[in-house]
Amino acid sequence: MIWKIKNSGGFTMVEMLIVLSAFLVLTSTTAFLFTPHNDILAKDLFFTQFESDLLYSQQYAISHQEQITVHLMPEYNHYYIRGTDYGSPYLVKRYYSPEVKVKKGTMQLLFHYMPDGNIDSFGSIYITAGSKKFRMMFLIGKGRFYVVEE
Numbered sequence: 001m002i003w004k005i006k007n008s009g010g011f012t013m014v015e016m017l018i019v020l021s022a023f024l025v026l027t028s029t030t031a032f033l034f035t036p037h038n039d040i041l042a043k044d045l046f047f048t049q050f051e052s053d054l055l056y057s058q059q060y061a062i063s064h065q066e067q068i069t070v071h072l073m074p075e076y077n078h079y080y081i082r083g084t085d086y087g088s089p090y091l092v093k094r095y096y097s098p099e100v101k102v103k104k105g106t107m108q109l110l111f112h113y114m115p116d117g118n119i120d121s122f123g124s125i126y127i128t129a130g131s132k133k134f135r136m137m138f139l140i141g142k143g144r145f146y147v148v149e150e
Helices: 013-033 035-064
Strands: 068-073 078-083 090-095 100-104 110-113 123-129 132-138 145-149
Touching: 035 068, 035 078, 035 090, 035 100, 035 110, 035 123, 035 132, 035 145
Parallel strands: none
Antiparallel strands: 068 078, 068 110, 078 090, 100 123, 123 132, 132 145
16 A cells, blocks of 8 residues: 655745745834824824923812912923922823923923912924924913924
8 A cells, every 4th residue: 555645735844935035024014114204293292292281280270279380391201290398299291202201491390380270481382203203382471372383
């Protein structure tokens, strides 16, 4: 009796290597295509969160009738918001992406919201996210601000 090995219909090693290398090429190119989206998402997340936190601190100052400190620390990639009393708890302490760079403009990176909701200083802060540059302007009175792309 002669035993005959039947062809099982599987793939050879060369065919498997070709398919896996094609898969590797496709997955690596998509990683390079999505890197600009990371910059956009980091920028959007920073501005959305920071603007919300500023409005929250303004509302907190008005509702609790106390002065609130906003302190940006770009060297550590974070900012915090708290009362002005030493040892008062943080209202907000946020870390942001290292891809977002915050620089002092005509305004210091430490400012206060007064009990009436106004800001104690005015001017601009420069923010760089990826290849785009922005200027955040704080206006006199009412504690309003806006962002302009440069």
